[in-house]
Amino acid sequence: MSINTQKKVDMLLQMIRSTKEEELACGDCLPRLSEYVESKLQNLPLDQALKEVEEHLATCADCRDEYEIIKAAVEAIDRC
Amino acid sequence: MGKTPRNNQDWIASLSASGEMQESALRDLRELLVLGLGRTFSPQGEAFIQDAAQVALLQIVKNLTSFAGKSKFSTWAMAIAVRIALSDLRKSKWRHVSLEEMAESRETQELADSSAADPSRINSQNCIKEKLHELVKNILTEKQRMAILAELNGVPLEEIAVKQASSLNATYKLLHDARKRLKVALEASSINIEDVAHAFSN
Numbered sequence: 544m545s546i547n548t549q550k551k552v553d554m555l556l557q558m559i560r561s562t563k564e565e566e567l568a569c570g571d572c573l574p575r576l577s578e579y580v581e582s583k584l585q586n587l588p589l590d591q592a593l594k595e596v597e598e599h600l601a602t603c604a605d606c607r608d609e610y611e612i613i614k615a616a617v618e619a620i621d622r623c
Numbered sequence: 624m625g626k627t628p629r630n631n632q633d634w635i636a637s638l639s640a641s642g643e644m645q646e647s648a649l650r651d652l653r654e655l656l657v658l659g660l661g662r663t664f665s666p667q668g669e670a671f672i673q674d675a676a677q678v679a680l681l682q683i684v685k686n687l688t689s690f691a692g693k694s695k696f697s698t699w700a701m702a703i704a705v706r707i708a709l710s711d712l713r714k715s716k717w718r719h720v721s722l723e724e725m726a727e728s729r730e731t732q733e734l735a736d737s738s739a740a741d742p743s744r745i746n747s748q749n750c751i752k753e754k755l756h757e758l759v760k761n762i763l764t765e766k767q768r769m770a771i772l773a774e775l776n777g778v779p780l781e782e783i784a785v786k787q788a789s790s791l792n793a794t795y796k797l798l799h800d801a802r803k804r805l806k807v808a809l810e811a812s813s814i815n816i817e818d819v820a821h822a823f824s825n
Contacts, residue, residue, distance in 0.1 A: 546728075546752070546755060546756060546759065546772070546775060547728050548728070551728075551775045552748075552751075552752050552755060554775055555755060555759075555771070555775060555805075556751075556755075556816075558802055559802050559805050559806045559809065559816065560806075560816045560817075562799070562802040562803055562806050564803070566795075566799050568791075568792040568795040568796055568799075569780060569781075569791050569792065569795045570790070570791045570792035570795070571792070573702075573706065576702050577693070577694040577698045577699045577701070577702040578693040578694045580694070580698060580702070581694045581695065581698055603780075603795075605779045605780050605781070608709070609705060609706070609709055612662075612663045612705050612709065613698075613701060613702050613705045615659075615662045615663055616658075616659030616660060616662050616663065616701045616704075616705060617659065617697075617698050617701055618662075619658055619659050619661070619662040620655045620658055620659045620697060620701065623655075623658065
């Protein structure tokens with residue numbers, strides 16, 4: 544088991560590089576996604592809590608995927 | 624579709640009621656959830672979407688009092704439905720994959736085309752790769768090492784958490800600690816992270 548491809552090295556380095564001392568965990572980000580989605584769709588300024596969500600999404604691919612799916616779903620129902 | 628326009632209060636009141644008022648709200652909400660989920664999950668089929676919507680409806684009604692009103696009710700409800708659908712999809716993909724298999728390297732090692740690239744840059748990249756290998760092997764706990772290798776293989780954290788009998792937050796914190804350790808160790812070995820990024824940039 545090793546980090547044996549360029550892609551994985553790049554990923555790991557990017558992960559290390561973007562690491563902050565304090566970070567929001569996924570379980571604390573996910574409950575705020577509905578509020579974050581609406582703020583982004585309406586171009587509203589983000590409060591501190593939502594800025595932390597945004598920082599988390601910049602580094603967490605799982606939560607970022609979930610955000611994109613929620614956003615697409617909300618856009619679909621808003622068109623109705 | 625959603626024939627009765629509802630604001631947040633209307634949704635809460637209707638779903639908390641009984642009889643036809645609640646039934647009507649449940650039908651309308653179900654339609655919205657199915658439409659929204661279909662945007663992404665249609666490849667999984669209608670049954671998958673309907674099941675996720677049904678489970679979501681139950682959870683939404685059960686947790687109505689936890690809606691804090693910081694978004695539209697429909698957005699909050701959709702987020703719950705997406706969580707359920709996505710979690711289900713990830714579980715079914717990784718259920719029969721062991722943690723060791725999650726951490727295994729499936730891709731073959733890429734060899735740099737040294738005839739085209741700057742040899743000193745290739746050398747720098749190889750040094751950094753070796754250093755990373757060494758650090759991952761020596762300074763992380765076994766649990767961290769397995770989790771980080773699985774994460775690099777694209778395994779969702781919630782699935783890593785299941786295999787390690789842990790929670791999503793605990794797994795995130797485990798990996799966060801691993802990244803911090805690697806960052807400190809890289810810097811202590813006189814490797815500047817920005818120089819590293821430059822060495823690997825295209």
